[in-house]
Amino acid sequence: MSCTWGWPGTDYLALGLLLVLAAWLLIFLRRKAMLPQRTMSSCSACGGSLEPAYFRCPHCGKTLKGHCPNCSGIVESRWRYCPDCGTQTATTKQEYKGGAES
Ligand SMILES: [Zn+2]
Numbered sequence: 001m002s003c004t005w006g007w008p009g010t011d012y013l014a015l016g017l018l019l020v021l022a023a024w025l026l027i028f029l030r031r032k033a034m035l036p037q038r039t040m041s042s043c044s045a046c047g048g049s050l051e052p053a054y055f056r057c058p059h060c061g062k063t064l065k066g067h068c069p070n071c072s073g074i075v076e077s078r079w080r081y082c083p084d085c086g087t088q089t090a091t092t093k094q095e096y097k098g099g100a101e102s
């Protein structure tokens, strides 16, 4: 009855290692898949990488966002209407009037 016991440690070790590896791989893949959605976008004019907070492209100077003329909320330049109040943005009526801020 002693031979069946042998060295079960190696089996458990291999199984445990496999489990850890699988869990790590899962976490790693999930992180990798989630990253691009959350962080960088690219400039439509020059293709440079942009942070979501940028108002202008640091690579080519293209205006990315402006302020709503009605509620002064942040409006991206490609949006036609303010998401907060629904006002048509200045960029679509005519070329951006310059705005109060430079
Ligand atoms: Zn750019």
Ligand SMILES: [Zn+2]
Residues within 6 Å of the ligand: 068, 069, 070, 071, 072, 073, 082, 083, 084, 085, 086, 087
């Ligand atoms: Zn608005």
